[in-house]
Amino acid sequence: MSVHPRLARPPVTRFAPSPTGYLHLGHVVNAIYVWGVARALGGTVLLRIEDHDRIRSRRNYDAALLEDLDWLGFAADEGRHPPVRQSERTGMYESALAGLRRAHHVYACACSRKDIGGERYPGTCRARALADAPGRGLRVQIDSGVELFVDALLGPQRQDPAGEYGDLRAADVAELFM
Ligand SMILES: [Zn+2]
Incomplete structure (x- = not known):
């Protein structure tokens, strides 16, 4: 797909759920929009797990979110294999x-x-x-x-x-x- 003519470069949209619960309908509506905009404009999708809330984030929710997105067919261009997690990027932010x-x-x-x-x-x-x-x-x-x-x-x-x-x-x- 070619890049939309009004854009200087391919856009990167992002889907960034917090693993503090299971995927819900609001996530799915947001995902349809995020993937739809990227695909319509010739861009890519970044998936990023927003797990900086160390108290409420759970690895079982993290795994369930990824599994449900895969099952629904939302294939991210970046951040899925391997998953991008905010908690693992502290060094980048400190730098x-x-x-x-x-x-x-x-x-x-x-x-x-x-x-x-x-x-x-x-x-x-x-x-x-x-x-x-x-x-x-x-x-x-x-x-x-x-x-x-x-x-x-x-x-x-x-x-x-x-x-x-x-x-x-x-x-x-x-x-x-x-
Ligand atoms: Zn001040």
């Missing part, structure tokens, strides 16, 4: 974080949700030079500027990440890009 630290793109943040009081983080801790400590988060500095891109479904888009969200929590960034 990415170390790179951000070296480039001074991250800083410790002591603000609670109440301190922030809204969707956008105002950069309160940017210049505080706080040390890492239990209870503190990490934020990634987001440069100001408008991003223009083409969304395959919505068409041309314009976003101002710094203006709309401010500096992101490192965990949110990991969810977006990893």
Whole structure:
């Protein structure tokens, strides 16, 4: 299948169930969409097991999810043989974080949700030079500027990440890009 003409490169969609229970109808609806978009646009599907919740994740649910996806015919292009599990990629995340630290793109943040009081983080801790400590988060500095891109479904888009969200929590960034 050829790549959709509005896309610069083949898209990679991802299906990322948490092994905290069995596959349910919501997963299946999501899988139909994820595989459908990839196939319609000439892209590929990444399957990733979101097992970073060490308390609620169970290996028997993990095995059952994979078995059910196979049975339903959802064959991932990447992440099935062998399965990609978040819990096995800690080194990758630590390495990415170390790179951000070296480039001074991250800083410790002591603000609670109440301190922030809204969707956008105002950069309160940017210049505080706080040390890492239990209870503190990490934020990634987001440069100001408008991003223009083409969304395959919505068409041309314009976003101002710094203006709309401010500096992101490192965990949110990991969810977006990893
Ligand atoms: Zn802060």
